[in-house]
Amino acid sequence: MCRCFSFTESKNWCYRSAFARSGLQSTVTDLQDGTHMHCWVPKHPNHSKPNLLLIHGLGANAMWQWGHLVPHLTPHFNLYIPDLVFFGDSHTTRPDRTESFQAECVFRVMEAQSVRKLSLVGLSYGGFVGYSLAAQYGDFVEKVVICGGGVSMEEKDLSEGNFFRVSDLEEATKILVPQTPQMLKKLMGFTFFRPLLLGLLPSFFLSDFIHPTLIIWGEHDQVFPLELAHRLKRHLGDNAELVVIKNSGHVFFVEKPKEFYKHLKSFLLDPHPNLIKHTSMAQNHN
Template sequence: MMSKCFSFTASRDWFYRYSFAKAGLRAHSANLGDGTIMHCWVPRIIKSSKPSLLLLHGFGANAMWQYGQHLHIFTSRFNVYVPDLLFFGESYTSRPERTESFQAQCVMRLMEAHGVHRMNLVGISYGGFVGYSMAAQFQEKIEKVVLCCAGVCLEEKDMDNGLFAVPNLDEAASILLPQTAEKLRELMRFSFVKPAIGIPSFFLTDFIDVMCTDYVKEKRELIQAILHGRNLSVLPKITQPTLIIWGEKDQIFPVELGHRLKRHVGESSQLVIVKNAGHAVNLEKAKEFAKHLKSFLIDSAASPSPSPGSLTDFIHDKNEG
């Protein structure tokens, strides 16, 4: 009876909207043309002295749910932008492309529509795929990159070679896009070292009804596009300073992919392994995750020749003040 009268998920979503607004952000939908609409939380007031920070979410509810705990760390230091990627939240396209490259191009068009031409970015899981593609395609526009549990260096053959806990792509999609309470429980077991137990099925069903029933076909196609024909030998190398964060016990993208990504990017990258954490390290170890982000994006040493409006300028100005 309670599930018919009250939606915990909808209430939680309202709370996140309230907290984002209270943090100085406003919701805005931009028409990019070609049947593409992208929704984004953008600063209510742009401060030219601040650098810009782009936060890219992974598969899940929407952008608010994955960054809600960390927003307050950055809004005083950055002009923060938190978009819904295509087919999540209120973003969608009528175009047929499903690659992370296309997502990256759309996000960049969105940022340019808001007058942002240089930025730092954080990408969680699927958002890391998109963020990596942005850093590769738009090197002069991306300053620092944080990739969290993003299996960018996976290859199509990894599925056949048994790297993943699931046997095939269809099973992976059924877990990442849960349509039953049991599948959502399975996703929680895969995502957390210590998943919550004893959650009533009506809570899980409510979450699915509110968050997991839109664009299911399109999201399946996004998952398929990630793996199809993927080969490390043709993955471009990014050159920006890059922080790679990984949960030690990630069952969705095993930690070997973190080491593989570190080797691929090379000297400009650093890898942090968070102990006793799974794929949802940003939620399971929120304080440690935030500590690493703050250290890399805010506290780290500046390069000697920053560009105008860069993160380095902002830190220098703060120190001078």
């Protein structure tokens, strides 16, 4: 009997093949507490390369968000790409749902892989996890890149409707973790700058944070609006650089991948990043 075609499984197969060709292998780490973490790791780590942790945002799994960048990054870095708990092939029986718990799980996987130092990039929700990881395990993390992750958001931003176009935390959760095609469409409406993309779909540790940090944001981000990026930059001061990707939304890494990669590579590979640069100067480079 012929099996039905699955677009999702087909795409997963393509990404798995691409990751394998890039020198990565799939691993699952048992954390011995009811938690199992899936992570893509180098088959043969090159100790002359820096280690880079890529933390995905909300979505099916890590491959879907990092697949297009992996071939460009593997020549320069030892890549570690986990599925966060509750995504992809990572799961737990523990009741904890916080980004602090996610950060702890990722750290324990890196320990199991004998990683002692790394830089990290966090997309959207992954920015929350990455920020928490750097705050909890400061000596372990070298450089941090926060991409559209509203870590400076306060509860009043939702309740007062200052930024997010929903006024209720429960409603925000429903949008950011969509359970229906309708809610997925709504999320995509917030996520992309150009609404026509909807047609493609079927029916504060802040003051103590001392890591060199690159903040990258989409100019028209409607999930975590640009003001949150400026707020984070103000909190982090001269230790952070803000780059705004013009004419893009929350998923600027999909809409403007070449520009995203350019800034990422420059910051992570420059041994002496110029973090005194003002926000306006960073924007003028785009």
